[in-house]
Amino acid sequence: MEVFNFINYLVDFVLHIDKHLAFIIQKFGVGSYFLLFIIIFAETGLVVTPILPGDSLLFAAGAFAAQGSFNIFWLWTALFVSGILGNSTNYAIGNLFGTKMFRDKSRFLKKEYLDRTHRFYEKYGAKTIVIARFIPIVRTFAPFIAGVGKMTYLKFSIYNITGNFLWISAFLLGGYYFGNIPIIKRNFTVTIFIIIFLSIMPAIIEVLKHHLGKNKLYRVQ
Numbered sequence: 001m002e003v004f005n006f007i008n009y010l011v012d013f014v015l016h017i018d019k020h021l022a023f024i025i026q027k028f029g030v031g032s033y034f035l036l037f038i039i040i041f042a043e044t045g046l047v048v049t050p051i052l053p054g055d056s057l058l059f060a061a062g063a064f065a066a067q068g069s070f071n072i073f074w075l076w077t078a079l080f081v082s083g084i085l086g087n088s089t090n091y092a093i094g095n096l097f098g099t100k101m102f103r104d105k106s107r108f109l110k111k112e113y114l115d116r117t118h119r120f121y122e123k124y125g126a127k128t129i130v131i132a133r134f135i136p137i138v139r140t141f142a143p144f145i146a147g148v149g150k151m152t153y154l155k156f157s158i159y160n161i162t163g164n165f166l167w168i169s170a171f172l173l174g175g176y177y178f179g180n181i182p183i184i185k186r187n188f189t190v191t192i193f194i195i196i197f198l199s200i201m202p203a204i205i206e207v208l209k210h211h212l213g214k215n216k217l218y219r220v221q
Contacts, residue, residue: 095150
């Protein structure tokens with residue numbers, strides 16, 4: 001029951017992230033920087049928290065920065081560092097513990113997530129570290145798989161820094177420059193839906209391709 005309540009709260013947090021973020025800023029003030037730092041770190045660095053908000057949180061935070069609630073330079077810097085440390089931690093966990101953490105019946109560490117990320121690596125190689133930054137769930141598991149696969153840390157770091165720079169800049173500055181446009185501000189929940197949909201679209205396409213490919217192979221046999 002507690003897990004169900006947590007999931008409900010998380011869904012509400014994501015869909016009404018502007019209201020929740022406004023409450024956090026009002027309650028914690030400067031401490032809000034640290035809270036956002038922790039959320040981004042957990043979303044990118046801990047394989048047990050792939051469902052935390054990432055893209056939508058960055059966009060909303062950028063919109064609040066444009067209103068003066070955050071200093072955009074310090075916010076960008078804090079979240080950039082958070083994303084780098086998150087991915088590096090995830091890489092280290094994968095490197096140390098590998099596939100032992102995944103079980104088919106695990107509630108959070110589902111093997112299907114691992115397999116899905118493997119398919120992205122097969123298609124895009126090391127560039128997956130960059131591409132995965134823009135895809136929820138895959139974003140959380142990509143650095144873990146890099147660690148499992150023993151990718152050299154130097155190579156991983158180059159892609160990690162590049163992908164993180166593009167991800168943080170795109171969504172944070174996107175919110176900063178566009179989040180307060182009247183039509184977007186009035187329909188912020190719809191905007192979040194669009195962001196989420198566009199973020200998961202590549203994963204949906206990959207799943208459909210995989211499913212159609214299996215059906216085609218079955219018909220040929």
